[in-house]
Amino acid sequence: MIHVPDENGRFGKFGGRFVPETLMNALLELEEAYLHYSKDAQFQEEVRYLLHKYSGRPTSLYYAERLSEHLGGAKIYLKREDLNHTGAHKINNTIGQGLLAKRMGKSKIIAETGAGQHGVASATVAALLGLECKVFMGEEDMKRQQLNVFRMQLLGSEVVPVLSGTRTLKDACNETLRYWVSHVDDTYYILGSVTGPHPYPMMVRDFQRIIGDEAREQIVMDEGRLPDYVVAAVGGGSNAMGIFYPFIGDESVKLLGVEAAGRGVETEEHAATMTKGRHGVFQGSLSYVLQDEHGQVQPAHSISAGLDYPGIGPEHAYLKDSGRAEYVPITDAEALEALQLLSRTEGIIPALESSHAIAQTMKLAPTLDKDKVIVVSLSGRGDKDVEAIMGYLGGTPNESH
Amino acid sequence: MNLIDNVFAKLKSEGRTALIPFLTIGDPDLATSVTMLKTLEDAGADMIELGVPYSDPLADGPVIQRASERALRNRITLVDCIHVAEQAREAGVKLPFILFTYFNPVLQYGLDRFFELVRSKGISGLIIPDLPIEEDEEVRALAEAADVHLIPLVAPTSKDRVVRISRKARGFVYCVSSLGVTGVRADFHSGIDDFLATVREATDLPIAVGFGISSREQVERFEKQVDGVVVGSAIVRTIENALPLLADAARREEGLRKIGDFVSQLRG
Numbered sequence: 276m277i278h279v280p281d282e283n284g285r286f287g288k289f290g291g292r293f294v295p296e297t298l299m300n301a302l303l304e305l306e307e308a309y310l311h312y313s314k315d316a317q318f319q320e321e322v323r324y325l326l327h328k329y330s331g332r333p334t335s336l337y338y339a340e341r342l343s344e345h346l347g348g349a350k351i352y353l354k355r356e357d358l359n360h361t362g363a364h365k366i367n368n369t370i371g372q373g374l375l376a377k378r379m380g381k382s383k384i385i386a387e388t389g390a391g392q393h394g395v396a397s398a399t400v401a402a403l404l405g406l407e408c409k410v411f412m413g414e415e416d417m418k419r420q421q422l423n424v425f426r427m428q429l430l431g432s433e434v435v436p437v438l439s440g441t442r443t444l445k446d447a448c449n450e451t452l453r454y455w456v457s458h459v460d461d462t463y464y465i466l467g468s469v470t471g472p473h474p475y476p477m478m479v480r481d482f483q484r485i486i487g488d489e490a491r492e493q494i495v496m497d498e499g500r501l502p503d504y505v506v507a508a509v510g511g512g513s514n515a516m517g518i519f520y521p522f523i524g525d526e527s528v529k530l531l532g533v534e535a536a537g538r539g540v541e542t543e544e545h546a547a548t549m550t551k552g553r554h555g556v557f558q559g560s561l562s563y564v565l566q567d568e569h570g571q572v573q574p575a576h577s578i579s580a581g582l583d584y585p586g587i588g589p590e591h592a593y594l595k596d597s598g599r600a601e602y603v604p605i606t607d608a609e610a611l612e613a614l615q616l617l618s619r620t621e622g623i624i625p626a627l628e629s630s631h632a633i634a635q636t637m638k639l640a641p642t643l644d645k646d647k648v649i650v651v652s653l654s655g656r657g658d659k660d661v662e663a664i665m666g667y668l669g670g671t672p673n674e675s676h
Numbered sequence: 677m678n679l680i681d682n683v684f685a686k687l688k689s690e691g692r693t694a695l696i697p698f699l700t701i702g703d704p705d706l707a708t709s710v711t712m713l714k715t716l717e718d719a720g721a722d723m724i725e726l727g728v729p730y731s732d733p734l735a736d737g738p739v740i741q742r743a744s745e746r747a748l749r750n751r752i753t754l755v756d757c758i759h760v761a762e763q764a765r766e767a768g769v770k771l772p773f774i775l776f777t778y779f780n781p782v783l784q785y786g787l788d789r790f791f792e793l794v795r796s797k798g799i800s801g802l803i804i805p806d807l808p809i810e811e812d813e814e815v816r817a818l819a820e821a822a823d824v825h826l827i828p829l830v831a832p833t834s835k836d837r838v839v840r841i842s843r844k845a846r847g848f849v850y851c852v853s854s855l856g857v858t859g860v861r862a863d864f865h866s867g868i869d870d871f872l873a874t875v876r877e878a879t880d881l882p883i884a885v886g887f888g889i890s891s892r893e894q895v896e897r898f899e900k901q902v903d904g905v906v907v908g909s910a911i912v913r914t915i916e917n918a919l920p921l922l923a924d925a926a927r928r929e930e931g932l933r934k935i936g937d938f939v940s941q942l943r944g
Contacts, residue, residue, distance in 0.1 A: 283810055294808065
């Protein structure tokens with residue numbers, strides 16, 4: 276197993292802590308607390324207990340027989356993160372960080388959200404643990420995801436509209452960091468992906484690796500061997516990092532990250548950070564970034580709000596440049612097609628994010644023999660997207676972005 | 677000798693504190709920025725921070741964010757900002773220029789090329805707010821070689837980092853007055869005086885205070901404790917308010933005068 280990040284939060288050249296000095300002490304304190312509690316048996320037991328009793332883990336690894344037959348190639352297994360409480364993998368991380376916030380004596384948490392999934396998962400944990408919670412959400416996203424806004428409010432959280440910049444996830448992240456700078460004394464920032472400054476990429480990976488730890492054990496149980504491929508969608512990259520990480524040392528297992536190509540990587544409207552981005556510093560770490568030639572970060576586009584982000588976690592950049600993982604783009608149209616196929620063949624409506632991983636699987640499976648095995652991270656369920664999908668499929672002009 | 681050192685030495689002998697205004701370059705346009713640098717000098721500024729507009733200004737509050745957005749609509753680049761310094765120099769501005777830029781535009785331009793350019797265009801200092809000491813080794817070495825002062829930020833939360841940061845500082849140490857982003861505010865961090873005393877003790881370099889200072893009273897509050905006071909958002913807001921005037925050829929002078937007057941009264 277590789278040992279990254281190093282003590283400076285570097286995954287090879289990627290990662291680090293590119294933040295204003297006003298935040299450095301908070302990050303160092305967080306790192307210290309995390310390193311301490313990650314070795315604390317009682318803390319780990321508390322995390323395990325809530326993941327099990329509250330969120331319903333372990334999630335099942337389900338053999339999608341009809342989908343496999345339909346595609347006529349490899350056997351496809353779905354890691355059912357959609358069966359988690361709140362409907363996605365996001366809660367794995369918010370349970371961990373919420374408990375850490377409590378241990379650190381913080382009474383308030385803040386979080387950023389795009390589509391609202393991480394916001395809902397944070398609001399949920401805040402209610403569960405009795406913490407005050409503010410969720411920062413771009414004004415544009417609030418309009419598009421009114422139901423999730425109400426859901427967070429119902430859970431007792433305040434949703435703070437972000438009016439700066441693009442008024443979407445990118446600027447919600449900026450605004451959350453800015454707020455944190457002013458309130459570091461009593462406030463804990465639950466960052467939702469494997470992005471941002473150290474220690475977040477490492478910590479969120481560690482809280483999400485349960486996806487891969489379970490999947491690895493389950494596939495060995497069911498198939499008696501490791502899979503040939505692990506496929507997951509990447510925006511910031513937390514579900515992908517979570518499922519990839521325990522397989523990194525298994526050289527025979529190919530890791531495939533699927534990013535959002537939006538209207539096509541040849542257009543201006545995509546979120547294909549790996550395919551079209553360059554190395555750069557964005558929101559606290561060095562990674563791949565969608566940017567113009569002058570280093571200004573460019574807005575992203577995807578039908579899926581969760582993938583609609585111009586950055587990606589630094590460990591993914593490290594996996595890409597070292598050749599350990601491969602990253603491929605899937606368009607809005609391909610994702611929609613995959614969503615419908617999975618709905619019809621398996622009775623599972625996947626989230627638009629996860630539909631990107633399914634779409635790549637649709638391309639991959641038919642090229643492989645029937646004795647090959649693909650594990651796909653089904654990171655979330657599609658309930659939140661049904662209204663938008665109705666717009667797209669009904670032919671009404673519905674803009675995801 | 678670096679121009680920043682000269683100015684601080686001269687002010688010290690006169691018993692004065694440096695007034696260091698900040699403005700976002702390219703707001704509203706490059707030519708006006710050149711003119712405004714002259715205006716600020718005439719109004720009593722001692723050195724000037726040139727803010728490079730950036731798409732994701734993490735350390736900045738709404739006023740400077742808006743100025744950045746306006747400048748970026750004009751597609752202002754890092755190189756444009758450096759050229760503004762050069763043109764202002766050619767137009768007779770003598771003050772030291774400090775470039776304030778986030779790291780990514782510098783990284784994309786290329787570190788070696790960047791330092792070649794700033795050296796040749798008369799930039800004396802550099803502030804990169806998202807480059808803490810843990811990440812600045814390469815930049816610091818290049819800055820040193822180019823005789824450009826890499827000016828670090830220290831915050832009330834920096835605690836035992838203050839000594840480590842100050843030891844590596846060049847030019848002056850920039851003390852952040854309060855926890856938060858740039859922007860006008862009524863109150864400073866409650867431990868501000870102790871904090872400034874700690875920084876003073878940690879370094880022989882001049883120290884300056886900034887973030888949230890917007891009035892003559894606030895400048896005065898700090899004058900006895902520090903060698904320099906940075907005023908940013910209050911000036912950028914004054915420029916924002918003067919935009920309609922600056923856009924009108926007949927009233928442009930009036931707009932510039934408003935900006936100059938604001939800086940003069942800060943000087944006291």
